[in-house]
């Protein structure tokens with residue numbers, strides 16, 4: 001697939017920290033608009049730390065990172081919600097509010113990101129649920145859904161503001177293989193409609209079945225499967 005324009009993620013000479021410890025050194029990579037990239041590596045190799053730095057959950061102390069047009073090294077506190085509106089973030093543990101219905105979970109994010117018009121909210125709700133293959137679940141409570149369905153709701157919630165990139169941290173980590181496959185295909189569908197996906201995963205079945213460019217965190221560095229050997 002041809003990619004055009006400025007990358008959606010551009011990392012230049014960045015070091016990734018956890019508190020005062022360097023987790024990854026001198027990271028240089030980019031993710032193009034509309035690209036689908038895996039982030040792999042052993043437990044503790046720095047995948048989550050790298051992703052968290054991209055959405056400003058961990059501060060960037062060294063280097064430059066540009067995400068969806070925002071300079072992460074210069075970003076002001078008040079701009080962080082604007083950045084996050086351009087990103088869809090999906091975690092392993094579904095992080096749905098358990099005391100609210102599916103619709104209320106999604107409306108919660110809409111309200112927090114400035115949506116006001118009730119009829120537009122309603123139509124966006126059915127649109128995002130449809131995109132993840134969920135029909136009549138809007139009034140259900142999270143505990144009435146399977147793990148796979150809950151993860152679909154999380155993906156739907158992440159799509160509310162039409163993000164340019166989905167950042168997913170082990171999105172299939174807690175699911176059975178067949179369910180994982182279905183969730184993965186949902187990410188692929190979303191990617192086909194133009195949203196870039198950066199997915200940290202340990203799920204080697206998925207990587208084997210759906211090979212893509214892979215970034216591997218190892219011994220403090222990130223290796224890119226697309227890089228030409230020196």
Ligand SMILES: Nc1ncnc2c1ncn2[C@@H]1O[C@H](COP(=O)(O)OP(=O)(O)OP(=O)(O)O)[C@@H](O)[C@H]1O
Nearest residue numbers: 018019023041042043044045046047048049050217
């Ligand atoms: N909140 C934290 N405070 C201090 N150190 C942390 C914190 N979270 C992670 N670390 C450390 O940072 C390093 C990288 O962890 P990170 O969670 O980024 O790895 P990971 O590759 O995502 O691992 P996993 O696959 O288990 O999620 C590890 O040495 C970890 O112990």
